[in-house]
Amino acid sequence: MNPDTILPIVEKYHNRRGSLISILEEIQSQFGYLPGDALQVVADKTGKSLVDIYGVATFYRAFRLKPRGKHLTSVCLGTACHVRGGPSIAREFEDQLGIKCRGETTPDNEFTLETVMCLGACALGPVVVVDGHYFPNVNTGQVGSIIKRTREGLDRVEIHEDKRVFPVEVSCPRCNHTLMDAAHLVDGHPSIRVTVSYGEEHGWLRLSSLYGSYTVEAGSEIPMGTLAHFFCPHCHAELLGASNCIACDAPMVPMVVRGGAIIQICSRRGCKSHMLDLETSTVA
């Protein structure tokens, strides 16, 4: 690591109070992790002690002190997944990959294993997310096959599935209540109804249930490019997943497709990015 790459980042903040986290974030976005030497440079330049910076870097989950492997595997240990056996899934991953769930990475640099506290899809618990793909209702017997499929490449199968257009029936990942509104047709099929809020505005939104169609009807027109928050009209939980849109980096909105798959749509108005994890339902 070259200290010259760190210096401009540190200097940019003029040693302002409360800038440490921003500095660490920038370093991490440059290297993908926080190299030890970089922390030393930050300590020297800001006059803070290394031990305090190390304390901050190890406190927040967002920071990593080691490079991440190719596939990020997150096992949910939130309350709902915990009571349904999340910990034994985590242990199974640890055993099979030979690493600990504390953000450790396999020696071949393929897998990084971590635990998370709730992915917002409790109805599907225990949930495992690999590179943004949701695996619902995982049991320990499936762990091996999840690892195998990840090695083979999760995206390969998905592109093949994405080509089709078909109606889907979705429900809230939190309360499992259906989001379908049979009384209101969009594209000739029952619509998906959610509540949305953006800025000061709140309202409803109907989406076409045809997979591959982007028809929406909204209570009030949402300006193009706006990031909206999506909520379940029944439990009022925000539909918020752990991944971001690959096209525009906005948070993705997860919904459960009947049968156990997860569909994720981008929360930015006008962005057509979406992702269907159909194959997750068929993990043997």
Add this chain to the structure above:
Amino acid sequence: MIKLKMNGVTVSVDEGSTILEAAQFMGFPIPTLCHMEGLSPYGACRLCVVEIGEGAKSKLVSSCTYRAEEGLTVRTSSARVVRARKMILELMVASCPQSKVIQDLASAYQVRQQRFRQEHETCILCGLCARMCSEQMMAHAIGFQGRGDHRALGTPFDMKSEKCRLCGGCMYVCPACQLRCTYTQPEQAICGGCANLSPPCLEKVQFDDMMCSMSPCVACEIKKD
């Protein structure tokens, strides 16, 4: 000066004093563990709880961090305080039963039972050592890391610190490392209790597992290779 009422007695203290300082000035005993004169208050152990306010609005606060306010009423040994204090001590005894400091406190405050599973922790996260190291020894060698159940004390990257001067200050203040008191000269100990206890690190084979970050250890003289 600020006037407050403590256990029915009116006390005047300087602005900025804590409730604990006011109580010590008046001679009302309040047990403390993570508080030490000369180190900044930290409020980690909660042992110094007192009750402030009246009736339904009364609440428990840690007196070592709570600044005295004009007209505040404080009770240092109400039934509620005593109950909370005993519970805290009971939990401490469970997490670190080998600590002489905690044993003494528990016995002085009438803790007569221990209903929780014993953990034999090597650290109760009181933060005394880190404050000692940075505020008195000016070394900033050790500090907190991680969070939740991974929270621990140590040097950055768990490596031998260049900043540590092996002064032993951290061990001197640590309530969990029973070695610091008399282990090296058990015959001079008053109670002799520590002679029966084994230091938490001695069973460990690897230096990396040791409790403290010193090499060689001031007390047990194990060296890092």
